[in-house]
Amino acid sequence: MKNPQQANPAGLARRDMLKLSGLTLGGLAANGAMGARVRAAAGxxxxxxxxxxxxxxxxxxxxxxxxxxxxxxxxxxxxxxxxxxxxxxxxxxxxxxxxxxxxxxxxxxxxxxxxxxxxxxxxxxxxxxxxxxxxxxxxxxxxxxxxxxxxxxxxxxxxxxxxxxxxxxxxxxxxxxxxxxxxxxxxxxxxxxxxxxxxxxxxxxxxxxxxxxxxxxxxxxxxxxxxxxxxxxxxxxxxxxxxxxxxxxxxxxxxxxxxxxxxxxxxxxxxxxxxxxxxxxxxxxxxxxxxxxxxxxxxxxxxxxxxxxxxxxxxxxxxxxxxVPAEVWAMKTLGLSEPGSGSVWEAALRTATSVQNSSxxxxxxxxxxxxxxxxxxxxxxxxxxxxxxxxxxxxxxxxxxxxxxxxxxxxxxxxxxxxxxxxxxxxxxxxxxNVSDFTYCPAPSSVHADISTPKYCTADGQSDPYAQLDRSTEILSTEEGGQETYRKDGY
Ligand SMILES: [Zn+2]
Ligand SMILES: [Zn+2]
Structure with missing residues (x-):
């Protein structure tokens, strides 16, 4: 009887599966050595x-x-x-x-x-x-x-x-x-x-x-x-x-x-x-x-x-x-190109296996x-x-x-x-x-003509951006009475 740890229903051993997927071709084809740590580089x-x-x-x-x-x-x-x-x-x-x-x-x-x-x-x-x-x-x-x-x-x-x-x-x-x-x-x-x-x-x-x-x-x-x-x-x-x-x-x-x-x-x-x-x-x-x-x-x-x-x-x-298989997950998170060894590897493998089993x-x-x-x-x-x-x-x-x-x-x-x-x-x-990394928030697709009065509003029901502020230390624009400070229109 096949050991379920080692073989899948098609009779392929774990090592064959890894090779098939190209995941560890380099490491396994060379000498099968375990433990070489190669950080995945950008690119x-x-x-x-x-x-x-x-x-x-x-x-x-x-x-x-x-x-x-x-x-x-x-x-x-x-x-x-x-x-x-x-x-x-x-x-x-x-x-x-x-x-x-x-x-x-x-x-x-x-x-x-x-x-x-x-x-x-x-x-x-x-x-x-x-x-x-x-x-x-x-x-x-x-x-x-x-x-x-x-x-x-x-x-x-x-x-x-x-x-x-x-x-x-x-x-x-x-x-x-x-x-x-x-x-x-x-x-x-x-x-x-x-x-x-x-x-x-x-x-x-x-x-x-x-x-x-x-x-x-x-x-x-x-x-x-x-x-x-x-x-x-x-x-x-x-x-x-x-x-x-x-x-x-x-x-x-x-x-x-x-x-x-x-x-x-x-x-x-x-x-x-x-x-x-x-x-x-x-x-x-x-x-x-x-x-x-x-x-x-x-x-x-x-x-x-x-x-x-x-x-x-x-x-x-x-x-x-x-x-992904726990072994592959551990390889990816540790930046390995083949299954590893030692306590860090074992710990990563244990965590990945446990997450798979619970979830x-x-x-x-x-x-x-x-x-x-x-x-x-x-x-x-x-x-x-x-x-x-x-x-x-x-x-x-x-x-x-x-x-x-x-x-x-x-x-x-x-x-x-x-x-x-x-x-x-x-x-x-x-x-x-394909999208731009620099896209702005999309324009509203529905604009309502009958928007309700804002909770914080002026006496005539308009939006009041100042209602919740303590403005005692604010530097006012020149138009608002500031002494040669800045333009109110933002420019
Ligand atoms: Zn999730
Ligand atoms: Zn979840």
């Missing part, structure tokens, strides 16, 4: 991802076709190290107006992703519904920015945050018996923590009068949309948690619906996955006969398989996480999952994965041991930041967006 070809350049360009601002579902990656890798080319997780999904009205969704918003949203020209007004698979920092830390700066731009309406309820995991040190660790407590605490920010920015208008508040019925929500804290329920600084029962998976029709909007035709459901601590969920979005699943982080498990089989209909796009889907398991889904997704996308020519080659080899016919680019692909996937009933196109 190292194993740190490139040439597939990116092989894709056609997505032209920024391309309007959505009525029958198009568009999936854009704004963040795509695993922590702790955000890479210059890959921020933490975020997937933006937009649908066309084939069912009446277009709609848009942010799935996770980890650290660094707002720079990519800006570069892609995605305005805050389209980022008003954020679905968070689990409350790990790499999936929610840029919510702070989205919340704080939406109302000073064009999201002058509440921020809706969909995520799991309390984990109910027992606290091993006793008191409290279990923590409030779900989305309601998260939003309550974030809202409180942002008080100085939100007051200070409330010299600007943060709402508009004709905003139509959604209801539990109009958006098909599991709960009434009620803001935390004392904000007006139509205001841009209202934060509205939509708590989802993470144990539900549709066993009773409709028990796992997060959002079901008849006006846009989009339905989002959720299902439990296995990741780090109870509570983590995956999402499925269905619209106009198209569907996509985003699992967030998870170990390989069966709920996802059932959701992807989708009652025999299958799904169009599967976005599922994948982790993630190994490459081969991703292939196994695919082998269990019939009909297969039209496109499988591996995400939460540090892409480079060597890591992807290794991962593809692992997937192909279970699904030999899977080809990169056609049936399977690996996500990277600013990758755009355009989906309709007949075609799925993968594109890459």
């Amino acid at each position: 190292d070809p194993t740190q490139q991802y040439s597939y990116f350049d092989s894709l056609d360009e997505f032209v920024l601002g391309t309007p959505l076709e009525p029958d198009e579902m568009r999936i854009t990656f704004l963040g795509s890798t695993i922590p702790p190290t955000a890479r210059r080319v890959q921020q933490m997780m975020s997937v933006f999904v937009e649908v066309g107006n084939a069912k009446g009205k277009s709609d848009s969704f942010v799935f996770d918003c980890g650290a660094g992703v707002v720079a990519n949203y800006g570069a892609m020209g995605i305005p805050f007004s389209k980022m008003d519904k954020v679905f968070i698979t689990h409350l790990h920092g790499d999936h929610m830390s840029d919510l702070t920015h989205i919340y704080c700066f939406g109302p000073s731009q064009d999201r002058k309406s509440p921020l809706y945050v969909f995520s799991h309820g309390n984990s109910t995991v027992a606290n091993p040190t006793g008191s409290p018996q279990a923590y409030d660790d779900g989305v309601v407590a998260y939003c309550e605490n974030l809202r409180k923590a942002m008080r100085w920010h939100t007051e200070s920015f409330s010299f600007l208008s943060t709402g508009y009068q004709s905003y139509v508040r959604p209801t539990k019925e109009s958006w098909g929500l599991p709960v009434d949309p009620v803001p935390v804290g004392d904000d007006n329920a139509s205001d841009g600084y209202a934060m509205i948690p939509i708590e989802l029962d993470w144990t539900k998976r549709g066993d009773v029709e409709g028990d796992n619906v997060a959002y079901n909007n008849p006006e846009t035709g989009v339905k989002v459901t959720h299902f439990p996955v296995i990741h780090c601590r109870k509570g983590s969920i995956g999402f499925k979005l269905e619209w106009n006969g198209l569907s996509m699943i985003y699992t967030g982080d998870t170990k390989p498990e069966t709920n996802f398989i059932n959701q992807a089989i989708n009652g025999g209909k299958g799904i169009d796009v599967m976005v599922h996480e994948m982790i 993630h889907t190994p490459q081969g398991a991703f292939g196994y999952l695919l082998s269990q889904i019939s009909p297969r997704p039209r496109l499988a996308v591996a995400t939460h994965f540090p892409v480079a020519d060597d890591t992807v080659a290794s991962a593809l080899a692992s997937v192909q041991t279970h699904c030999p016919d899977m080809q990169q680019g056609k049936d399977i692909t690996w996500s990277f930041d600013r990758m755009v996937i355009r989906v309709n009933a007949t075609e799925i196109k993968q594109l890459r967006a």
Whole structure:
């Protein structure tokens, strides 16, 4: 019998897998010596991802076709190290107006992703519904920015945050018996923590009068949309948690619906996955006969398989996480070109192995999952994965041991930041967006004529930028009475 530590189902030893992927060709071919430490230098070809350049360009601002579902990656890798080319997780999904009205969704918003949203020209007004698979920092830390700066731009309406309820995991040190660790407590605490920010920015208008508040019925929500804290329920600084029962998976029709909007035709459901601590969920979005699943982080498990089989209909796009082998992860983080030795190596390997065991889907398991889904997704996308020519080659080899016919680019692909996937009933196109590093924040896409009176305003209801200031030490412009100081118009 094969030793599972040494061989995969195709009978390839670990050493062969590494060689196949080109990960350690140099070291192993020379003499197999362990322990040589070669810091990956800038420009190292194993740190490139040439597939990116092989894709056609997505032209920024391309309007959505009525029958198009568009999936854009704004963040795509695993922590702790955000890479210059890959921020933490975020997937933006937009649908066309084939069912009446277009709609848009942010799935996770980890650290660094707002720079990519800006570069892609995605305005805050389209980022008003954020679905968070689990409350790990790499999936929610840029919510702070989205919340704080939406109302000073064009999201002058509440921020809706969909995520799991309390984990109910027992606290091993006793008191409290279990923590409030779900989305309601998260939003309550974030809202409180942002008080100085939100007051200070409330010299600007943060709402508009004709905003139509959604209801539990109009958006098909599991709960009434009620803001935390004392904000007006139509205001841009209202934060509205939509708590989802993470144990539900549709066993009773409709028990796992997060959002079901008849006006846009989009339905989002959720299902439990296995990741780090109870509570983590995956999402499925269905619209106009198209569907996509985003699992967030998870170990390989069966709920996802059932959701992807989708009652025999299958799904169009599967976005599922994948982790590099612990040994490869340790090599990459230590800057080694081959497996190492010694206490530092052992410690890195132990940590990587432990993270995989608590939380993630190994490459081969991703292939196994695919082998269990019939009909297969039209496109499988591996995400939460540090892409480079060597890591992807290794991962593809692992997937192909279970699904030999899977080809990169056609049936399977690996996500990277600013990758755009355009989906309709007949075609799925993968594109890459080239953006400027110097892009300005996108111009507001919706400007309201009936903006509400700012909280800090003058007697005649105008914005009062001075209302919250102590100006006693201010140096005034010449026009304001300063003695030959500076021009008021800024020049
Ligand atoms: Zn996580
Ligand atoms: Zn994660």
